[in-house]
Amino acid sequence: MNDSRKNLIENNLDSLREAIDVAAIAAGRDPVSIKLVAVTKSHPLSDIEIALSHGQQTLGENRVQELTEKIEATKEHGLACEWHMIGTLQTNKVRFIVGEVALIHSVDRIRLLRAIEKYASQQGIVQDVLLQVNVSGESSKHGFGPENLGHVLEHQQDFPHIRIMGLMTMAPHFEDPEQTRPVFARLRQLRDELAVKYNSPQLTELSMGMTNDYIQAVGEGATLVRGGSAIFGQQYC
Numbered sequence: 726m727n728d729s730r731k732n733l734i735e736n737n738l739d740s741l742r743e744a745i746d747v748a749a750i751a752a753g754r755d756p757v758s759i760k761l762v763a764v765t766k767s768h769p770l771s772d773i774e775i776a777l778s779h780g781q782q783t784l785g786e787n788r789v790q791e792l793t794e795k796i797e798a799t800k801e802h803g804l805a806c807e808w809h810m811i812g813t814l815q816t817n818k819v820r821f822i823v824g825e826v827a828l829i830h831s832v833d834r835i836r837l838l839r840a841i842e843k844y845a846s847q848q849g850i851v852q853d854v855l856l857q858v859n860v861s862g863e864s865s866k867h868g869f870g871p872e873n874l875g876h877v878l879e880h881q882q883d884f885p886h887i888r889i890m891g892l893m894t895m896a897p898h899f900e901d902p903e904q905t906r907p908v909f910a911r912l913r914q915l916r917d918e919l920a921v922k923y924n925s926p927q928l929t930e931l932s933m934g935m936t937n938d939y940i941q942a943v944g945e946g947a948t949l950v951r952g953g954s955a956i957f958g959q960q961y962c
Contacts, residue, residue, distance in 0.1 A: 727771075734775045738763075745950060748943040755873060759943060762809055762932075764953035766791065767833045772799050772957055777804055785830075787812030791822050796949075811951060813867055815915075816840045824848045828895045830932045830949070833857040834865040835877065838884055845886035852886060855893040855932050858915065860908045866895055871915055879922040891930025891948070892916050902938040909933050909945035 762785040763776050773784065773795065784806050786792035807827045814822075814831050822829070823844040832838060832854045844855040845852040856877060857945055859868035869877065872893075881889065894912045896905040912933055920928040932949040935944025939950045 730772070731775050734957060735779045737958075738776065738779050738781055741952050741955050744940065745943055748940045751945045752946075753848055754943070754946075758948060762811065762951045763956050764811065764951050765795060765957070766953060768957045770802070771798065773806075774802070776802065776956065781956075783807045783809065783827075785809040785811040788819055789814070789818040791842060793825070796825050798829050803815055809949075814958065820844045823852050824850050827853065828890065828930075829854045831855075831857045831867070833869060838877070838887060839870070842884045842886050850886065851888050853888045853890050854929060855891050856889060857893045857895075858912060860894045860911050860915075861897050863897060868894065871911070874915065874919055875922070876903070878919055881923070888927060889925070891928050893932035893949075895935075896933065896938055896942075898937070902941050905938045905941045906945055909942050909947065909958060913946040 742761065745759055745761060749756040755835065760783055763781050764785045765773055767785050775907060776916060784807065786795060792808065792910050793808060799806055808825065809828045809830060810822050810826045811830045814829065814837060816837055819837070819840040824843055825914055829841070829852065833865045840853055841854065856874060857868040860871065860872065868890060892912055894908060896908040899905060911930055916928055916931055920926060930948050931946050934947045934950045936955040938951055939952065
C-alpha cells in the first residue's frame, strides 16, 4: 500500500468528518445523524480499502457498471461495506443493482419505481430508495417536480417491495455556496410536509450536498452527504 496515498485519504477523511461535525453542531444538530457517502468514482480498490480501514463504511457510485464491479471486488476481498447508487439510473440497468445496494438515491420517475418493484418482488426483498427532486427547476437536472411527489406517495401501496426513505436533490453550482441554502431548505420542507400529509414516518433521509456545498446542506438538514474529490482527490484517468 502506498503510504503517501494512505496518509492523504485518511487525512482527508478526518478533515471532512470534522467539518461536517462542526457544521452540524453550529446548526444545533447531532453529528451522528449525518452519514458521509464516499464516492469512489474512477478510484481503485486500493483506495477503497484505505477508506474502509479508516472507518468509512458507506460508499457510493454513479455508474452501474463500475458499481457492480466494485461490489463484486469488495465481496471477493471480504471487505464489509454498504454501497449506495447515487447516479442516474437507466431502467434496463435496474436488475443489476436491486438487492445489491443498501440505498438508491436517484429514483426520478414512475417507470423506474415500477422496474425496481419488479426485480425486488422477484427476489422477495424490500429495496430502500430516495426520490430525486428537481427543486431548482433546471432543465439539465433530473428528478420529480415538487408538485408531483404527492402523486407518488399516494400510490406507495402499488410498490410493496420498495421503501421510500426520503428525498435527494442536486443544487445548482454557485460560486458562493451560500446560495444553495434555499434549495436545501426547500427539500427539507418538502420532506417534512410529505411525511405528515401521507403518514410516512419513514421519510427521514435527505441526500443533499457535495464537496462544494456540504456545509450548507448540513446546516439545512442533510442526513446523507456525498464526498468524492474531498476524500480521494481528483479522479484518475
